[in-house]
Amino acid sequence: MQQIFNFILKNSNRLLFLLLLVISLSLTVQSHSYHKSKVISSANFFTGGIYEKINNVNEYFGLKEQNEELALENARLKSLLFNVKDTAKAPEIDSIKGVKKTDIIVSKVIHNSYSVYENFLTINKGATAGIKPKMGVINSAGIVGIIDKTSKNYATVISILNIESKINAKIKKSNHFGSLVWNGKSTGFVQLIDVPRLAGVRKGDTIVTGGESIIFPENIGIGTIDKVYIDDVTHYYTLDIKLFNDMTNLGHVYIIKSKDAEEITKLENQNKKDE
Numbered sequence: 001m002q003q004i005f006n007f008i009l010k011n012s013n014r015l016l017f018l019l020l021l022v023i024s025l026s027l028t029v030q031s032h033s034y035h036k037s038k039v040i041s042s043a044n045f046f047t048g049g050i051y052e053k054i055n056n057v058n059e060y061f062g063l064k065e066q067n068e069e070l071a072l073e074n075a076r077l078k079s080l081l082f083n084v085k086d087t088a089k090a091p092e093i094d095s096i097k098g099v100k101k102t103d104i105i106v107s108k109v110i111h112n113s114y115s116v117y118e119n120f121l122t123i124n125k126g127a128t129a130g131i132k133p134k135m136g137v138i139n140s141a142g143i144v145g146i147i148d149k150t151s152k153n154y155a156t157v158i159s160i161l162n163i164e165s166k167i168n169a170k171i172k173k174s175n176h177f178g179s180l181v182w183n184g185k186s187t188g189f190v191q192l193i194d195v196p197r198l199a200g201v202r203k204g205d206t207i208v209t210g211g212e213s214i215i216f217p218e219n220i221g222i223g224t225i226d227k228v229y230i231d232d233v234t235h236y237y238t239l240d241i242k243l244f245n246d247m248t249n250l251g252h253v254y255i256i257k258s259k260d261a262e263e264i265t266k267l268e269n270q271n272k273k274d275e
Helices: 002-010 012-031 033-061 063-082 261-274
Strands: 102-112 118-123 136-138 143-150 155-162 167-171 177-181 189-195 206-209 221-230 237-243 252-258
Touching: 063 102, 063 252, 118 143, 118 252, 167 189, 177 237, 189 221
Parallel strands: none
Antiparallel strands: 102 118, 102 252, 118 155, 136 143, 136 252, 143 155, 167 177, 167 206, 177 189, 189 237, 206 221, 221 237
């Protein structure tokens, strides 16, 4: 306390000058409308900047909720996209009844491996959400993998960056089919093998999922042709495909539930037993 008194006594002249300056400025502002408007506008600018910073902080902490809402909206839009009917054809019976061939389940990748030959993902939804093995997994950029195993609340996904993965795919412009595999070399590329030589292929052509798969809907994006080889043994094309997806950076994903898959699989298994 003594130090405060000593400071005031030592600087009494300066403090008196500042007090008189404040009083004079206040009187000037109050008696002149121009000065008053300038002070108010400056104060608004200052407080507005503070409110903007506070709002930015609040928006940052609200990003998680916004991301979840966007993911749900994307899932709804993708569901509509996958169920768009060709207007040149008559509507199917199940579409009239409102039965969708494809359902979308939103989930999030909580673990992602991409540095070994047999890579897997883990997502934060499982059997409780209706997820089963052999369901397709995609995101907004393209295909991600296939459900492998499920628990109550989680599931593992065989990544397309897995040397055991094999998915039906085609060249979009020509509909020539092949098998999508991974040679274990680069996280940015997969290979489309067994493409017939009569297929017209060119660098930059788009590769999408094929119509022979019961796991993925047809025409889901995969990537573009980067290099073309001829297999010395089969004499078919092998294509290096540059992925649309960055498989090292995955967030929300969409699990595709085909209502026809179980029926088709059961029928095919029955045929195998009859042989």
